[in-house]
Amino acid sequence: MDSSTVFHLTNGGTSVIIDASSAGLPAILYWGEDLGEQGSLEDFATASRPQRVSGGLDTPAQLTLVPQESFGWQGTPGLTGTREGLALFPRLTTTDMSSTGSELRFTAADPGAGLRLNAIISVTGAGLLRQRLHLTNEGPTPCEIGSLLAVFPVPSSAVEILDTTGRHLRERSPQRHTLTTGTYRRESRRGRPGLDATLLLAAGETAFGFESGQVHAVHCAWSGNHQLLVEKTPTGAAFIAAGELLLPREIVLEPGETYAAPDALASWANGLNQLAQRFHQEQRTRPSHPHRARPVTLNTWEAVYFDHDLSRLTRLADQAARVGIERFVLDDGWFRGRRDDTAGLGDWFVDDGVWPDGLDPLIDHVRSLGMEFGLWFEPEMINPDSDLAREHPDWILQAAGRLPPSARQQQVLNLAIPEAWDYILERMDAILAAHDIAYIKWDHNRDLMEAATAGSGGAAVHRNVLALYRLLDELKRRHPALEIESCASGGGRVDLGILARTDRIWTSDCIDPLERLVIQKYTGLLVAPELMGMHIGGPVSHSTHRAHSLPFRAATAVFGHYGVEWDIADLDEQDTAELASWIALHQRWRGLLHTGQVVHADLPDPAMDLRGIVGQDRTAALFAYTLTGSSASYPPGRIRFPGLDPTARYTVAPAGGALEHPDAGQSRLDWVEAALGGTPLVLSGRLLGSSGVQAPVLFPEQSVLIEVRQVP
Structure with a gap:
């Protein structure tokens, strides 16, 4: 390894210059517009190193990929942890490195601390900068990891922060702050990204907008607790960072074990339009990305709620086919004991009291009309009033001896328990194998609180996210044509970790078009439009009680994965014709809408x-x-x-x-x-x-x- 090597990674219109001669770990010196052929960059590395100042360290600390206090870094550290109750102050030093034109791999170790870091820094074809960090315990005793952050420097021109906040029915509302010295941190402790979560944390020039202003942003591709932060130090260094938010003793590595931090993906651009386009392009190049026309979908929730009646639903299906709907989805209420939202979650058997002949009469009718059939599940949840909870109370996430606060009359199933995971897989697989089902609406209607394994009391969010990923992967393996929507009280679980395994997200439970304009605009900073469920609601919004015309409701939804969330069974001829014309307009344009570049x-x-x-x-x-x-x-x-x-x-x-x-x-x-x-x-x-x-x-x-x- 040449300790003076400076690497220039390029791809997708992005250049990244990394100095591998800095003490300890490599440091990103530049990240932005493609610089073209530059030749030797050793002089640039020399000119970029921090200088010694009065009152400072004899050897000034540089912002490296995982900044460490042992090299003088006094900002937020990239790695924290303990071994046998003693704080870790690792001194990871690069031991091996290799590079291609768009990727740098390096290994760093601290034999005294018993740790080894393997990192892959790559620039994707879409121009995103990705960091993958894996930390291995090479010591003789267990080692607890407190945090492992991926760090991305931002230029001195970054003086303003953009992120989003929100709540149920009003996700992803933008907010801006001045970037001053200190740390601005966003955390999710909800066991999912959360309704108030920020998809991206961005830092840019003053008043950067969608069309102009240099901006850099980072996303954590993880479906559980996470943290994003932006920090400016008194020495002038500024960076954004992303990583999993780990609960106490959630990651305790036994000797030889490895912790894989979630992927951190970052985009830069002149304006948010271009920044979002990089994320969209990245999603569209993944092998699992849906490439067929996105079926126009009718979901039955706001049409019938829990009132599952075959004759009513077949009339709704008839009208759906008449206006051009291509997929009919039966929402909550089809399974055993589920007459309202107080009972039944976990008992994934067709309720023969409501469906005496099973689901096939409805499915056969829907399929005879040329539509696909979809079905709602909430596999990670459990009602205390269910046979499953009565038989296996220890499968519920809980602190020792008591249940967490209730939300929507439900608790959370501990999928990290192998028997619980096997049960959910068996039940879902049995329903899918027995019926012609093309699509699952996968819901997740509450935050995780006191998310611990019954008995041991050990934190269980991390292991439940991994169990969820395994469950999604296995269902896709057994049913390769199956499409899955990520719904979590609407938009409570929107991240590239879940989207690597699903085919769209439900953007929000609010489909009031006025609210949706903002929700869809800022969700679209990360998510491509063909992956965002956008539906036409009824004349009066279920969630806001505002009344809007059909053209306004339809036009607001037309750019995404189009659908209807409305009881259209008894529409008059004029409304039927108008709705059909909007669906036809979307179908004429969707080839462009679902491949083109979103602009504001x-x-x-x-x-x-x-x-x-x-x-x-x-x-x-x-x-x-x-x-x-x-x-x-x-x-x-x-x-x-x-x-x-x-x-x-x-x-x-x-x-x-x-x-x-x-x-x-x-x-x-x-x-x-x-x-x-x-x-x-x-x-x-x-x-x-x-x-x-x-x-x-x-x-x-x-x-x-x-x-x-x-x-x-």
Whole structure:
């Protein structure tokens, strides 16, 4: 190993420069735009090293990939732990290293501490920077790991933080902070990422937006407790970091055992549009990514709730087929003892009191109409009022001698117990093997609290996440065509760990279109649109009681994995035809919508929202312009269309929504009249992106879809 080697990793438009000559472990010196061929970078490494200052250490500490106090680092350490009650102060030093053009692998060891670190630092084809860290106990006694963080430096221009917070029915609300000296930390202790969790922690230039401003962000690909932090030290070093949040004695490595930290993936960009596109591209290149057209889905929950009646459900299925639905999903209430949400979880047998002939009559009817059939499960949960809980109370996660606080009248099953895992696998596999089921809605309706193994009292979140992953993997192995949705009180478990094993997420239990605009916008920073369940709700929202028109509800959902969450069985002919037309519009565009680049325009008026998806070849795009409230201007200003080819020419025309039914007291705009008259205006992509066109006058809470097509 050449201790003076400086590595330049490149891929997907990203460069990463790593100095391997620093004391202890390698250090990332640069991470951002592709620098092209640079030749020797030893001088750059020399120029980047911290300098000795008055009152400081004789040898200043450098921000390395796993910063250690033993090399003078006084910020948040990358590794903490104990051995036999004594604090660990490891001095991991690189012992072996190899590199390709886009990947660096290194091994570091501290024989005195009895630890070995294996790391893979790679730049993916999408331009993401990934860190994989594995820590092995090579000592003679058990070693407890407190934390193992993946650290990513951010440039000095990063002065503002963006993350998200939220709650049930209002997930992923953005919040911004000034990046000052000190640490800003976000943690999830809920046993899942949580409804208030931040998908990404981003740091960037002042007022960075979707279209401009350099920004760097990190994501922890883990479905349990996690931590994200951004820190700026008094020496000027700044970084973002991600890792699992470990409970006391949750990871105690016996001699020879290894802890694999969750993957940490980071993106950089000029603007959040490009930053998100890197994550979307990464998801689309995974082997398990769904490549067939995403079936338009009707879920029965807000249509019938627990009222499972065969005749009612077959009428609903008939109407679903009539409007173009392609997948019919039976939600909660089909299994033994489940007449409300107080009982039955864990007893995964078809309830013969409700379904005397089983599920086949409904499934056969749905399949005869040309639709797929899906079924709801909540495998990780258990009601105390269930046969399973009465037979195996020790399978419930709990502190010694008492149950945790109840939530939704349910507790959590300890899948880390092999017998519990085997039982759930057997029950789900039996249902899937006996019926023609193409899809599972996999729910998870409460946070984990006091998540310990009964009897021993040992923390069990980590082992339950791994058991969940094994269960998903095994079901997919036995049923290769099965698709699975990750639902967790809506959007409570949205991360790339769960998405590596599932086919979409339920974005939120709230499908009020006004709320969904924000929820979908910020979920989309991480998740590609084809993996985000976006449904048309009923005229009055189940969760907010706001009333909205069908065009607004339909337009807000059109970009994602489209669906309906609404009792449509008794719609009149006009509403039936209108719903069918929206589904047909989505089906015409979904090839582009589910492969293209998501863009949001930074508009000065907060009441104006412009978002869209541009095809990868930029020959066509579909945009939605929404007025969320009354605008300060009347008429409103211009709307711009980002992401187009600036050198190409495009036509601009209404595609659906309020523009086709002007009722806001305005005359039609000239560009709309021209398009509806068959001679749309032709403008360059540069003009559409920089200046745009006059926005139509809409009532608050109206949307219009606009199609943009390149002129050959």
